[in-house]
Amino acid sequence: MVNVASLLREMACNQPYTRAVVCPLRQNRDRGIAYAHLTFRQLDRESDCLAHGLLRHGIKRGTRTILMVKPSLEFFALTFALFKVGAVPVMVDPGMGMKRMLNCLSESKATAFIGIPLAQALRVCTPGSFKSVHISITIGKQWFWRGPRLEDIRRTPWEPFPIAKTRKDETAAILFTTGSTGPAKGVVYTHGIFDAQVRHIKDRFDITPGEIDLPTFPLFALFDPALGMTAVIPDMDPTKPATVDPERIIELILNHGVTNMFASPALLNRVGRYGQTHSIKLPSLKRVISAGAPALPDNLERFSRLLEPETEIFPGYGATEAMPVSVMGSHEILQKTRRLSEQGYGICVGRVLPGLKVRIIRISDDTIPQWS
Missing domain, CATH: 3.40.50.980 (Rossmann fold)
Structure with missing residues (x-):
């Protein structure tokens, strides 16, 4: 079994009261910025509660789930809840532009959608890009659509969620890059890739649990809980x-x-x-x-x-x-x-990096029948 969510649970046991995620709430002219946070114990438990709710609403192992949430405490809790279930979060960089983003979301063939009201409005107003979606969960208020909200699916009181026993070659997430060097494409992350990246980053940069990270690219912030680092989310447009x-x-x-x-x-x-x-x-x-x-x-x-x-x-x-x-x-x-x-x-x-093998291929415009 290889599941990146198990690393969060490990950190919740080793350093339960250390802050896992810190997010800015508001800025006071006299007192500066106010922050909210989740400890590793809180993040693990919150993602457990959400995982139970996701499973109850039909999001299960292998379910491709579009996640359109701003960097926030909910973003982290939902992502790790999806990992625990064994579902596959689909994330798109909004900086690629509306047309390319909708094309990517359509290509993902996702059957579930979790998003803030603005994202849900996009789904409702452009149904052609979301034909495969039949499960929809709203984070926040509903405007002119129905369906469960995040607060409706959250299961209480807390019960530990049995983390899906995913294989290392099983898809963990699909991330659509900006496509600045060509057409936007979905990058398939397996649980094995996540696990290997965590190990290589930790070893190469000598990262130790308890450090404090400022990840200015949201997707890479997901490594922080697995590394035992506190993620301090900046108030900025990451695009x-x-x-x-x-x-x-x-x-x-x-x-x-x-x-x-x-x-x-x-x-x-x-x-x-x-x-x-x-x-x-x-x-x-x-x-x-x-x-x-x-x-x-x-x-x-x-x-x-x-x-x-x-x-x-x-x-x-x-x-x-x-x-x-x-x-x-x-x-x-x-x-x-x-x-x-x-x-x-x-x-x-x-x-x-130590432990990696790199091969350089021939420059060619033709298909490559065999890597060289």
Whole structure:
């Protein structure tokens, strides 16, 4: 059996009262931002209650379930509830645009839909993209449709939910990428892939339970409960990292003592420029992991000025379902490979992680009958 939800239950036993997820609620002009949180024990129990309700309403092992929820406490509880049931959450990056998003949702052939009112309105108004959906659950108020709400399906009092005994090759989730380099496509995550990524990320970056993460890309925030890290969810539009409010990011890091940050180069550039101008220091950060695009040396150097001398930025290379494949720290990039990049040799993508095998295929426009 391999099921990523079992890692959450393990953390709930090992560190039950540690915060698992922290979300901003509102901003007070005088007192700053107010936050809500779930501990690992609370997240495990809340996902148990929801898993019982999902199963009772027909969402079972293998059920493809579109999940359209903003980064929130409900997002984490629902995702792990779906994992516990053995259902397959289908998630789409809304930044790809309405037309492509609807095409992706239609291609998913999902039979269940869980979403906030705005997402439900989209489903009702564009029925052609949701022909396969026959189970619908609303998070919040219903406007002009019927069906159960999240509060209706939540089972109380709490009873432990028996986690589905999924195989490592069984589909855990389908994630649709933005398709910025081509047509949007569904990335199939198996439970084995999730488990392997958690292990490789933990080992390569020496992540220990009890650390505090600032994941600025929601899908990668799902790794945090499995790693035993507290996920502090930023108040930002994750589809537009280049326009993020740097003050809010810096405030979160300083208020919560964030030790790890996952961010795109665009966000690092935005926050780094602001931090350099205002002489900001971020001493709590132990590491910064970057992905999504090449991280240029100038960008790394600028953001490094906000960090302690020993703290590094790690640009990772790899596809969504295999991240990271290789990595190299900013110290080595700035001291060794930067000069070659500036001479036109491209961006060094680092060294392959221990335990991984990488093969390079021939460049060809034809189909490849055999990988080489």
